[in-house]
Amino acid sequence: MIWLTWRQFRTQAMVALGVLAGVAVLFCLTGQNLHQIFDSSGIATCRSADACSAAQSAFLDRVKGDSLYPVLYFAGIGGSYLALAAMGMFWGAPLIARELEAGTFRLTWNQSTTRTRWLAVKLGVITLTGMAAAGLCSWLITWWSGPIDRADAMPGYNTQAIPNRFNPLIFGARDVLPVGCAAFALVLGITIGLLVRRTLPAMAVTFAVFVAALVVLPVTVWPHIATPQHTVTELRTSGGPGTHYDQEGSRMSVSMEVNIPGAWVLSTQTVDPAGRPFTGPVTPACAATNATPQACFASIDRLNLRQVVTYQPASRYWRFQWSETAAYLVLAGIMTAFCIRRIRLSEARPAQ
Structure with a gap:
């Protein structure tokens, strides 16, 4: 059965191997250059906060300044999700459906091989091969992105300028998940x-359900892994970078960019000294027709506003990785048990 399964599956496997080899060559060559840039930036050997911040900014600015690295960074993420969806569509969905549709299952079911063993071998060969391929692809993307992740996780840089690995969009394409x-x-x-x-x-149903699972599962699993943390900081805009200010009629909103290295920021909210959400009114200095940014921001500072940030700290990254991975494996195990039970129930009936 193993040899038969491999013969049926080898075309898809060879195509995937060829694509993976081509991607590996591209990412290995560019990844080596990226690691060299990181080593030469001095981030790994800096000692003072100013030196580390300068090295970090220079490295990330150089990465963003080269059009190739940002393209590969996001192409790796998109390619990872696309490869996972393709596995379900082109490897998993046709595996049983094609035999049931063409009627070739009768040749095996009417011989000495039981239906349970027929299904178990197919499940085992395809699933283990897919997991190994996904693991290699994930390792390659994680290794390539390592310098960017390490630089982004350092304090001092504008962490919103480049997404970190805890970002939900990137999270699913890295490490064990x-x-x-x-x-x-x-x-x-x-x-x-x-x-x-x-x-x-x-194949169509598999794609639709898989995409839905990518969206729904983190929403249902992540809130139960760990309670988010909160931090409250004074909101000071005068001379500070990253200020966001908006005015609409008598209402206004103001916030500062959040810099929590490596964290997944869930929400930010500006509140007044009493802890109520701040929505205005617009200060006279900001409402004046001849208002200057300096005078407007100074009047906002006198309001003594606070900014409440809700986030998951970087230290919980691996807890979330293993928890969501376990959730996917549990679902896979449940579906495997369902398939085996369904086949076993059909063993008492002749092949149709």
């Missing part, structure tokens, strides 16, 4: 193929 996500995508495709019994509809 793609491995669990690959297992989920593949078993999802197999399960839908077993139920739908038609290849193309199974």
Whole structure:
């Protein structure tokens, strides 16, 4: 059965291997240059806060100044999600659906191989291969992005200028999570193929459900992993960078950019000294027709506003990685048990 499964699957596997090899060459060559830029920036050896901040800013500005690195940075993230979806669609969904649709399953089911073993071998070969491929791809992207992640996690730089690895968009393409996500995508495709019994509809449904899971699962899992932390800081705008100010009629809003290295910032809210959300009214210095930015910001500072930031600290990154990975693996395990039970129940009936 293993050899038969490999023969049926080898075309998809060879195509994936060729794509992975090409991507690996590109990311290895550019990643080596990126690591050299990081080493030469002095970030790893700086001692004072000023020296580290200067080295950090110079490195990240150089990375953003080269059009190739930002493109590869986000291409790696998008490519990771696309590869996971493709595994579910082109590896998982057709695996059972194609045989049920074409009727080739009868040749195996009417021989000595049990239906349970037939399904278990297919599940095992495809899922383990997909998890290994996802692990290699994730390791490559994580290694390539390592210098940017380390520089971004240092205090002092504008952390909103470049997304950190705890950002929900980036989080799913790094470290161990793609491995669990690959297992989920593949078993999802197999399960839908077993139920739908038609290849193309199974592929379409797999893609839709997988995309929905990428959105829904973090929303349902993350709030239960750890209670977010809160920090309250004085809002001082005079001469400070990163001030956001907006005025609409008699209402106004003001905020400062948040700089919590490596953290996932959930929300920011400006409050007055009593702790109430601040929405105005507009100060006279800001409402005057001849108002200057300096006078406006100085009047805002005299309001003694505070900014409340809700966030998940960088120290919880791996807790979230393992928790969401475990959630994907549990779902994959449940669907695997469902498929095996469904096949076992059909063993008492002749192949149709």
